[in-house]
Amino acid sequence: MALGTNIAISSRDIGQMLRAVGRRRTLMLVTPFREWHPFHTKPMRRVARRHPKRVKLIDWSARATGNRQWFWSDGTHLRPDGIGVYTRMLKRAAWSRQRGRFG
Numbered sequence: 001m002a003l004g005t006n007i008a009i010s011s012r013d014i015g016q017m018l019r020a021v022g023r024r025r026t027l028m029l030v031t032p033f034r035e036w037h038p039f040h041t042k043p044m045r046r047v048a049r050r051h052p053k054r055v056k057l058i059d060w061s062a063r064a065t066g067n068r069q070w071f072w073s074d075g076t077h078l079r080p081d082g083i084g085v086y087t088r089m090l091k092r093a094a095w096s097r098q099r100g101r102f103g
Helices: 011-021 042-050 060-064 080-098
Strands: 027-030 055-058
Touching (some): 011 027, 011 042, 027 042, 027 080, 042 055
Parallel strands (some): 027 055
């Protein structure tokens, strides 16, 4: 689940998502990134630590930091090169989880 950069997510929101996906599925959370104002990712990180078998954290914010060339001048929306990096990262995370590894 990648929520974008317009709303903050709470631990309660993530708990509702976990209930919605059920115990047999993995919830994959993507940390948002916006250069102009860092996004609060503590609830995502906390829930991922508490539920390592049910939640996979995909740390886009860490990967994107320092790579201004991936973004348009607004510091949020991706240029084609950034889109490629982002999609490869998501694909790797999904496939590694399917094979039973955390990648």
